[in-house]
Amino acid sequence: QQAAVGTQFMALVPDVVWVTANMKETQMRDVRVGQPVEITVDALGG
Numbered sequence: 001q002q003a004a005v006g007t008q009f010m011a012l013v014p015d016v017v018w019v020t021a022n023m024k025e026t027q028m029r030d031v032r033v034g035q036p037v038e039i040t041v042d043a044l045g046g
Contacts, residue, residue, distance in 0.1 A: 003009045019039060023031070 019037075
C-alpha cells in the first residue's frame with residue numbers, strides 16, 4: 001500500500017500525561033502520589 005501526500009499514517013505521543021485537577025480540600029485526604037485515577041471529559045461524551 002502507498003500513502004497519499006499529506007495523509008497521516010503515524011503519530012508520536014508522549015508516554016506521560018500531565019493533568020491539572022481542581023479538588024475540594026475535603027477530598028485531598030484521599031489523594032496519594034502515584035495513585036491510579038480515572039479521567040472523564042464532558043466534552044468527549046464522558
